[in-house]
Amino acid sequence: MAEIYHATATAPVNIAVIKYWGKASTKLNTPTNSSLSVTLSQDDLRTITTASCSASFDSDALWLNGAPHDVSNARSQACFAELRALRKAKEDQDSSLPPLSSYKLHLISENNFPTAAGLASSAAGFAAFVRAIADLYELEETPTQLSRIARQGSGSACRSLFGGYVAWEKGSREDGYDSIAVQVAPESHWPTMRAAVLVISDAKKGVSSTSGMQATVATSTLFPNRANVIVPARMEAMKKAIAEKDFEGFAELTMADSNSFHAVCLDTIPPIFYMNDSSRAAVRVVEEINRCAGKKVAAYTFDAGPNAVIYYDEANEDLILGVLKKATDHVTGWSDKYSRISPKVPDGFNDSLLAALSTGVSRIILTGVGSGPLKVPKENALIDNEGNPKSST
Amino acid sequence: MAEIYHATATAPVNIAVIKYWGKASTKLNTPTNSSLSVTLSQDDLRTITTASCSASFDSDALWLNGAPHDVSNARSQACFAELRALRKAKEDQDSSLPPLSSYKLHLISENNFPTAAGLASSAAGFAAFVRAIADLYELEETPTQLSRIARQGSGSACRSLFGGYVAWEKGSREDGYDSIAVQVAPESHWPTMRAAVLVISDAKKGVSSTSGMQATVATSTLFPNRANVIVPARMEAMKKAIAEKDFEGFAELTMADSNSFHAVCLDTIPPIFYMNDSSRAAVRVVEEINRCAGKKVAAYTFDAGPNAVIYYDEANEDLILGVLKKATDHVTGWSDKYSRISPKVPDGFNDSLLAALSTGVSRIILTGVGSGPLKVPKENALIDNEGNPKSST
Missing domain, CATH: 3.30.70.890 (GHMP kinase, C-terminal domain)
Known part of the structure; x- marks a missing residue:
């Protein structure tokens, strides 16, 4: 079996205080108005995701809390495509890099809170998805640059790429390029x-x-x-x-x-x-x-x-x-x-x-209030040696 | 005991389909927007009111479903004052008329529906109040002219002076003079x-x-x-x-x-x-x-x-x-x-x-849908020979 590359990250839930409601473009997933949220502590609410890729993998796949989930939807595909394009550009610059952009991805994701609670988990989910793949690909893009990608997965996910107090600026460009998240203040500014x-x-x-x-x-x-x-x-x-x-x-x-x-x-x-x-x-x-x-x-x-x-x-x-x-x-x-x-x-x-x-x-x-996404040491990855989920803890 | 003059009228409930919500002037009881309602049948929901006056009465008084109610509030007082002024003008024109405008009023009112039902009864109540006094005073004002008075008792009461489909036009005058109700269509136009x-x-x-x-x-x-x-x-x-x-x-x-x-x-x-x-x-x-x-x-x-x-x-x-x-x-x-x-x-x-x-x-x-206020024959008045409520039926 070919080498399995992997990286693991966690991402937080955020709860908006100025609400996102309405898409300007359903295709670009841009909002009709800007919004602002507080990132909640990952001690209590977080998604952990291991992103892995290998020449041995047959297809892109995602497991959430142990169960396979479809990734053929347009939102997931948009995120895959954008992240692979960034990796591909790096590989084109440096031929010594392994060609990860051409490998299929296996994503293994777990929430530390009950899905049944009805908490919006897609924000933490897509933020961890994007952050973990960006780490796997060793991308140097800033969280704001990555927020443009996470936004395409789930609008409010762009805000989960930061800790503290986070704005999603709606932007004004036709192509959605400036519809991104920025940190208004870190959690240390108002930690109470x-x-x-x-x-x-x-x-x-x-x-x-x-x-x-x-x-x-x-x-x-x-x-x-x-x-x-x-x-x-x-x-x-x-x-x-x-x-x-x-x-x-x-x-x-x-x-x-x-x-x-x-x-x-x-x-x-x-x-x-x-x-x-x-x-x-x-x-x-x-x-x-x-x-x-x-x-x-x-x-x-x-x-x-x-x-x-x-x-x-x-x-x-x-x-x-x-x-x-x-x-x-x-x-x-x-x-x-x-x-x-x-x-x-x-x-x-x-x-x-x-x-x-x-x-x-x-x-x-x-x-x-809590921090933005965190890197998780390789030994705590959710993946086994075959590129499948470890039996859930 | 001096003669007791009396007249009795019924008035309907109305339920708005374009809602009244917001006063432009609390003093004049004018609305921030026009509204429109359907008058409901008095067979099912109505207020009946006997308005009476006599030189023998000591003070203005109101009984609702047998219990005395306060009439010192500004809304009731505004209606009394406007109606007495119209009567006074008639008396000034014709000295043969008895001076009813100088007499105290006794109003006896009953609803044919349970107060506990939480139905807005003030509209029917003030419409019957105004209609009964106008009949007692033999006023020739049209329902629209009377609606200006009923509006000051309870905003939506102005719409209960008509049957069928009724608009309350907000008006534009500073003094509220053109904030009145008009019949958009009689019940016979769309009786189903x-x-x-x-x-x-x-x-x-x-x-x-x-x-x-x-x-x-x-x-x-x-x-x-x-x-x-x-x-x-x-x-x-x-x-x-x-x-x-x-x-x-x-x-x-x-x-x-x-x-x-x-x-x-x-x-x-x-x-x-x-x-x-x-x-x-x-x-x-x-x-x-x-x-x-x-x-x-x-x-x-x-x-x-x-x-x-x-x-x-x-x-x-x-x-x-x-x-x-x-x-x-x-x-x-x-x-x-x-x-x-x-x-x-x-x-x-x-x-x-x-x-x-x-x-x-x-x-x-x-x-x-139903009719506007109706006159009730004198023998069905709610008043006894002393000017008090007949024992309730």
Whole structure:
């Protein structure tokens, strides 16, 4: 058997605070508006991917959590083609390099969080995919340059190539070349940003984000104003709030933009509903925490599903988690690390708001801002000697 | 005891298909956008009010369903003042008229539907209030002229002064003088319009429409475009659909405008939620009926609460009510009049959508387009010989 080349990388999940919703070009996977996210810690949520290639491999293949997945889709193919072209250019410059660009690829990928949780895993997945192949090919492109490729796999994946606070600038070129991610601030700039993910189950699976966002673009009369006027202003305000570590400003913009996104979903024909009664209970609890605090100490945001992500600053952890623990002490996720948190609500808190949250949440994931993709030592690769997944741990 | 003068009138409920949401002036009670409604039959939903006055009465008073209600609020006072001024002008012209404008008023009002149903009863209430006093005073003002007064009591009350299809034109004058209701078409133009009201209970009472709409005006960034651009275009399209008795056009506009209204509620800070998971189940059932029919045969709309109102043409009654009966056969409202309806769904209908509706609906009210206010013979007045409510029937 010919030599197997491989490299392994991890990539994080990111949760947008200014939302991506709407494609300017479905072919290029460019957005109708810029967006901005916080990268979450890989200690809690990450994809690990080993990219490997060999003259012995018969075809490109991908395994996710041990199961084979199709890579014939246009999105995966676009990423393969772009990365191979970059490798090919290197090989053309230096004939001593092994011709990896001509070999088939085997990708082996695992998430450290349950797929059933309904967390958007495609961002971490495509970021790890691109980062691992770029490492395998020893590409020197910057994360921003690679973000152009990851964007073609899954739009929000471009933001998972960085840690900290990340903008996806929509760009203005016809060919999508300037639709890329940039780091607004590293995690070290504002390391005390925390996130509690409330996993909320839903009887009915919502429409996929790809078809949902295109329905919104095609039919919502409120949408153009959001994409063209409201979000551009919010992007600037959010960058300023992050630069100044202004949590109140960050929180106001985060909540307003989440609601604006779900408003244009509701304004779609037929209407798209991602939030359910439990999601709304989470909104009410966050509003009540802020009311009792007399300022914005927590901010909710919802992606294309019912789960709530609640951002807060570490300084207010006892307050925020005290309330959440009182409502959800029974669910998975309250590890020993949080045993010091007493389940309690502040004085004057309307306890009746907790019941609806308590019944709706099935798991909590407690995490915070984190780093971008990381290299994994060769000995920890997910691949066996034949180029197949090692038996899953 | 001095003579008691009295007159009695009924007024209908109306349910908007282009929604009123936002006040241009809270003082004048003028709207940020025009709106359009269907008047519902008084056989099923109406307020009856006896207006009386006498030199013997000590103070203005109102009884609603037998219980005294305050009339010192600015809205009631504005209506009293305007109506008395019109009467006073008549008396000044003709000194033979009794000086009713100087007498205190007793108003006795009853609804033929349960207040607990959460139906907006203030529209019918203020329309009956104004119509009964105008009749007592023998005013010659047209319904449109009276609508200017009813609007000051409760905005949407101005539309309940007419039967059929009614527009409230926002007007452009600073003093609100041209913010009035006009009949777009009488009920005889399109008499086959039917409405099924699904009464849906909600654990949490939503914010009142008066405070909710002002929060939207103050904080929603999507709202100005709705009020200034989207609704004006829809008003014209809706008038055309009604003129042409084009149910599909009527349905598309009705559903889109309901969703647009709830979208700007969601875009309010903090967000306002009126629809709940049961409301959304009603949306899904209507969408599924239309999908199976291959065209729009039913249209949902939601006011400031979770109740669904489903409009349909009588020609499709067996289809629409068959599905609704299958889901809600157990609730109050399926009178003998509808015993001919078989609970059934059309071929290919996704039955799983019915369960969520079945658990959420507590009552159904089956009605249709109806007439404007009606005079009630003196012998049926709600007043006794002392000017107090007759013991309620």
